[in-house]
Amino acid sequence: MFRTKFTTWTFLLFIVMAGFASCSQDDNNDPVIVEPSLKVSPALMEFDAEGGTKGMQITSNIGWIVTGAPDWLNLSKTASEGNMNIQVTAKPNELTESRAATLTITANDSDLVDEVQVTQEAAEAPDEQVEASIPPDNAGMREIGSVQLSDEMGIGWNLGNSLEAIGGETAWQNPVVTQKLIDSVKAAGFNAVRIPVAWSKFSDAENFIIQENWMNRVEEVVNYVLDNDMYAIINIHWDGGWMQPTYEEQDYVNARLDAMWQQIAINFRDYGDKLLFAGTNEVMFGNDYGTPTEEYYTVQNSFNQTFVDAVRETGGRNHYRHLVVQGFNTNIDHTVNFAVIPEDVVENRLFMEVHYYDPYNFTINEETTVYQWGEDAPKSEDWGNESYVNSQFQKMKNNFIDKGVGVIMGEYGAMKREGVEGHEAYREYYIEYVTQAALEHGMVPIYWDNGDEDDLGFAIFDRETGAVLYPDLLKTLMSTE
Known part of the structure; x- marks a missing residue:
């Protein structure tokens, strides 16, 4: 029993090592270089005046950071690595003017950059003030x-x-x-x-x-x-x-x-x-x-x-x-x-x-x-x-x-x-x-x-x-x- 088990494990280890070699080396046994990637969607996020929360999907194989968020936007995460869905929350807009911001997502140690435009509608103009007297x-x-x-x-x-x-x-x-x-x-x-x-x-x-x-x-x-x-x-x-x-x-x-x-x-x-x-x-x-x-x-x-x-x-x-x-x-x-x-x-x-x-x-x-x-x-x-x-x-x-x-x-x-x-x-x-x-x-x-x-x-x-x-x-x- 011991010999059989040893032989099986030896065989499995051989397969794993062979697979590893095929992924990390080319046919000439040279290392394969993985190119960094970064993709963000959607490119545009639109909020009404009441605000709310929407998802922003980051797809990447390296670390990244998000910058450019104004104080009326809250992000569930501003820096991490790999793939992630970030929750972007807009506060209610109490102003009678619309507002906009650009979120910049930058991949670490690379020149990869992506942007997401965020807009929010203006609050309705208040009704004419009712006179108290x-x-x-x-x-x-x-x-x-x-x-x-x-x-x-x-x-x-x-x-x-x-x-x-x-x-x-x-x-x-x-x-x-x-x-x-x-x-x-x-x-x-x-x-x-x-x-x-x-x-x-x-x-x-x-x-x-x-x-x-x-x-x-x-x-x-x-x-x-x-x-x-x-x-x-x-x-x-x-x-x-x-x-x-x-x-x-x-x-x-x-x-x-x-x-x-x-x-x-x-x-x-x-x-x-x-x-x-x-x-x-x-x-x-x-x-x-x-x-x-x-x-x-x-x-x-x-x-x-x-x-x-x-x-x-x-x-x-x-x-x-x-x-x-x-x-x-x-x-x-x-x-x-x-x-x-x-x-x-x-x-x-x-x-x-x-x-x-x-x-x-x-x-x-x-x-x-x-x-x-x-x-x-x-x-x-x-x-x-x-x-x-x-x-x-x-x-x-x-x-x-x-x-x-x-x-x-x-x-x-x-x-x-x-x-x-x-x-x-x-x-x-x-x-x-x-x-x-x-x-x-x-x-x-x-x-x-x-x-x-x-x-x-x-x-x-x-x-x-x-x-x-x-x-x-x-x-x-x-x-x-």
């Missing part, structure tokens, strides 16, 4: 006060849990808002749509710069409403709860409000008076639903003033636009007791907003055992019935409407309770009565619809198809006009 322009803005406008607005509907959903428009289980849905809202008889919005989709979080594509999406939905000849109200909704009414947060919140509302106002500045802005939503400290401290309501009043000032400063039609401010936590008693009407540069263009979900156990308490409502209902709450509704709404009339400040009841309603015998009739009666009382007291009632069709939901419409889910409830709601 322009002179007042009342074109398309009627000489009509907020109280008069209330009469025209009639009954409204909330596009709830859509554009204010944290994480994106569909994050709270509602589909993308469509023109078809808003057409159905119009066909049902509503004349106003409140569009809650969370605006903190920032391209620059440090300066609170709102992403352009999000601004455009909100505008698209606003146009769905206005194209149906309805009133549209956009606000800054909960938005993660950053609007805390404390002295510690006051400067930060006011600066953020100012920055955000100036952008929103400028974007919508050319719209007519069927578009209203509402500055905040249910401002409160944490989950404290009690009577606000002086600190809380003082700081919250400053938010209202900042909002009004920010919008008015943009000029144009915003100088005359109807604006909506809120009472503390949109509670009627807190609003009457603590709200201060902001100073304004025009008269009678402000609304005060409150919400109404009394009595809590009947309307929105998910674990309630109170399923009836009304003074004649044997198992209703002993408060919050018809007389209470009228007394609360009268407070808003006395303190605001009679003084030239319109009142928007931006949210109200009662959740559906499946399987509870007789509840739906009480729910319909509650909504009918509250809606009618709001109109009789000069307020604008805007029903809260969160798109939830299931138990404990508020939906009237199927958000996918626009179909009416509860025709009797809708009929009851609209019969009050």
Whole structure:
């Protein structure tokens, strides 16, 4: 065995040596000289203004070096030997002029040189700078006060849990808002749509710069409403709860409000008076639903003033636009007791907003055992019935409407309770009565619809198809006009 193995290895070694001799020597046993080679492709690399990465293939049998790369180009390798694919990365071109460079590839210890031309397109010229403030322009803005406008607005509907959903428009289980849905809202008889919005989709979080594509999406939905000849109200909704009414947060919140509302106002500045802005939503400290401290309501009043000032400063039609401010936590008693009407540069263009979900156990308490409502209902709450509704709404009339400040009841309603015998009739009666009382007291009632069709939901419409889910409830709601 040992001899056989030795003989085999000897034979293989002989073949290898013979092959080596044939490669390194010519027929006269003279050494063969290998000529250096260098080839680079492509000869031209073109980048758009956004930049990116492309491959550059170097084919060589010796060492090489790449020179001539400007600071806007990054190369994965600038020197090596043999064959290699180099990644060439162009940074975004922020200049409005194109640029070019020549990469020179030189083979070591030889006169071999190759070149690659690299070009990059110019950035688009920025749009004409939008002026932050322009002179007042009342074109398309009627000489009509907020109280008069209330009469025209009639009954409204909330596009709830859509554009204010944290994480994106569909994050709270509602589909993308469509023109078809808003057409159905119009066909049902509503004349106003409140569009809650969370605006903190920032391209620059440090300066609170709102992403352009999000601004455009909100505008698209606003146009769905206005194209149906309805009133549209956009606000800054909960938005993660950053609007805390404390002295510690006051400067930060006011600066953020100012920055955000100036952008929103400028974007919508050319719209007519069927578009209203509402500055905040249910401002409160944490989950404290009690009577606000002086600190809380003082700081919250400053938010209202900042909002009004920010919008008015943009000029144009915003100088005359109807604006909506809120009472503390949109509670009627807190609003009457603590709200201060902001100073304004025009008269009678402000609304005060409150919400109404009394009595809590009947309307929105998910674990309630109170399923009836009304003074004649044997198992209703002993408060919050018809007389209470009228007394609360009268407070808003006395303190605001009679003084030239319109009142928007931006949210109200009662959740559906499946399987509870007789509840739906009480729910319909509650909504009918509250809606009618709001109109009789000069307020604008805007029903809260969160798109939830299931138990404990508020939906009237199927958000996918626009179909009416509860025709009797809708009929009851609209019969009050």
